[in-house]
Amino acid sequence: MRNDFPLHDDEGTSFGFGAGSALRLGDVSYNMLLEAIRGFELLHVPESCSKRFTWYASIPSKRKYFDWSHRRDVLFLCHDEIAESLLDDNPSSFCVVLTDEEQVPDWATLKSRRNRVVIVKQNKRFYSYDSKLQSLFVNDLIWENEMDRVVYNRGRLDRLISLSEDMLGNFVCITDTGYNLIAYSRGIEPPEEGYRYLVDNNCYSEHEVKEIEEQVLANVGEKSRLVFCGPNERHRHPALHYPVFIDNAYLFHVVLVCENGSIESLRDLFLKFMRRVISICNDFWKTTVNLESPWHRVLAGLIDEEPMTEDYIDAQLAKTAIPASEQFRLLRFQFSSRKPFQERSHVIEAAKNLNNGFVYPFMHEGDLLVLLYSASISEAALSGRGVYSDVDEHIYKPFGIAAGASQVFFDVRDIELAHRQASIAYAMRAPLRNEFEALYGFADIPCYAFEHILKYYILTEGYDSDLVEFSFDHSILKRLAEEDKAAGTEIAKLVWVYLNNGRNATDTAKLVHVHRNTVLYHISRLEKRFDISFESPLLRSRMILDYHRLLLEDHL
Template identity: 30%
Template sequence: MIVIRQQSRFAYFIFKLQSYFTQLLIWQNELDRIVACHGTLTEMLDASTTVINNFMFVSDNSFNVIARTTTIEPPDDLHRRIIETGCLTPQMIEEKRQRLPEKITYIKPPSDITPHARLSRPLHVSHTYFGSLSMSCNATPLTDGLQDLFSILEKRIMPLCESLWRARMRLDMPHYFFFSKLLEHSSVTDEYVKNQMSMVGIDDNTEYKLIAMEVDGETETERAALAIRAASGINQGGVFCFPYQNMTLALCHTTPSDSKLSHVKTIQELRQRIYEPLGIVSGVSEVFAGITNLDLAYQQTKIALGLKNTIASEQFASEQEQPKGVYLFGDALMYYLVDPSDKDERFMRFCFSHTILQKIYEEDRENGTNCLALFWFYLYYGRNATAVAQRLHMHRNTVLYHIEKIQKRFDFDLSWRTARDRMMLDFKVFFLTMSHASIEKLFSDSHEGNPADER
């Protein structure tokens, strides 16, 4: 309430005061409308710029920037860096703002790192730290009135934070925003990725496989929760599970290994844990390296699911085991390649960047062996070990020994036609991308009769 003693005519002042209160009323009504329409945090911040006039952003409990004012640019180097990296700077992370009790405003006066005063409020959902609402006082100075406006905004933002928490965090996925950035192929810096991976607990050498389950976390909440609980035991617990768009994803991870993420193991686990008890169909990517390739792996799972009926028809026609609700990108790859539509160059490189052949080739170069040539001729001669033995001047049993050793090491079965098709395709890409001199040396007579690890 404001009480004014009128001693002379000052209609202009009263008009300005009425206009200001009307503006505040319109602003708060707009914030309420955004909440009622299940809007976004960004919409909430942008709607507040006409009243607060300062640059603002929201960070989550892993220091990711999950929303910012889009109508006001970052006012200084500190805030530009925050937006460019998508994460708070190390100096800001070390500040005590992250350890404040609920409903306490953090005030930081101008300093060496920014010429503007800063305000921050910790956001708690059910007494659990969700993130922070932060503001740079770059246009409107820090006053008691500005703090009041900031508190109004913070109260209106909380319902949206609670909605995000229920939809994303309740499924035990505290790093959802990190993975969603990668899935959307957002521009991120190496520093940001390194910091986030450190908090998630994975390093640069980690290998991955992505599984997309056809269950929507938004519309099928209970079923998605069951799927996530079941999928959390895949790969001996080395998996991150979270909803994304209309799917529920499981990102398996492991230290470099030839067999831990094999398709044989994945199919068995998905059938036992997901398809048979819950009736949920899954699409599976190839094994890959580099967490920033997550969007490409997601594209592989969508292609596999998009061609699931075609894959099932092929399996039925070839008299193989009936499909059990698990569809591999490797089985869909040939259909994808013969599709006349344009192909993305980055995606095509990714599909053939992490293959068994590449590992065997590198080991042959290091050890002076010819396992890759043996593998090629075994496929080329239709798994006729006698023909391979004659071609490479080896004993037939030696050929079978090394082929079995390769299959066991990488956990695949060449009796599966789809496995043979994929290996032949990988060989064709290998021949296409390698120089003639390298191929000639690899298959030269000087390597014949020199298999790796003779019995």
């Protein structure tokens, strides 16, 4: 902007902001104008007006005015002595006219002019009115520029709400299709019980859901549009609802609770805000390739350790197969920023075929996360070998994208630790590739499993002891040691001797005082139970590490 303040000629005429510039000075509606000047003593306002103003100019001189016929949609502030000529010379303009009289001037009652003027009884100095209108345009311009910056930078909805609180001046909340809270006005207190419930519980109550479905969604026809809901027995304030549909899919629901200000002005401001919300929603929809389900936010929230009530988590996960699942693995696929959108969508579609379709893929911070789940209590259900070959077939060979994989875990609330495991496994893939190269003569790895990365992770500086503890607690050997303790058996000890004697069943049998066939039986049984092979040097090295941990804890 060339100037933030009016320019004046020698006669005292104000030329507005940056006179002669081709830029727009925001987009101020007639309703916004009325809201800004409602404290003035108004003698006349048009019965109806749909004007929008892109420029503002004040003319304090009663003797002369500047010719603004070259610019359309100008809002003038002037005295009544020059208003008549000003309106005639600028057919698309609109005037806020100051008068010393107690009644509306005769010229303002003519049909060609009465809908283009607001007449104000002047009780203050001219510049008091000028300052008020300047602020209206400047604040709107700054607000719209800031919102556009958020959209351009692919910002978050909560940031858009935060910078809009002063302009909207009322509580705003955004929920998803499951009526789960996504973002809200943190600087403005929820004005009513229903919205307090939403903030406290991260979702609407059953009464609110029913009201939205009956009064809003039933009437919008699967189209994004504004719906006005007046006050009723449950809500003392009217509200503006805006359900967002993208590709005919209901994605978000935005509400502005109209506690302060005129409905007409709030409507115009809210529509400005919603244009930016829809832009972010469209980008979100494309980025997630239509993957997002309402409860996916719970998984992302658990990963990010967001505050959520247990009731909320349980209610959202009840919509899935997760509560009935016995075990999980988490895969993390990292997308290159250069990878075309269409190719990413193909990867996501292919990910739905992993684990025979028993998966929940969802986006998190630009990565594709795939939660594998199984209702089976069989330890082989999500075996490392099975996941390795599955990723190789469906993702790695077709697209060349490798995964980081967590160990098996048994409580979905541990998904944050699993996400860290999968992320670390992918980040530390170099030493595992070197090991593959040394062992097998190639380093073409579709899935980097944390169980094989753990030994390298422990050798790094600053490793997380809680994550290491979690990893050992979910190992095969820890499970065998606990079963031995409960049943009075020594299977874990047998495997330890077997590994340390070159997998020689005869020598193992002599040392543990059992028949050779007993050793082979237990080894075969464990391989089948966990879908493992003691032929694998990777498995053996991890088991040796687990044994050292057990010996350190005196659990063997």
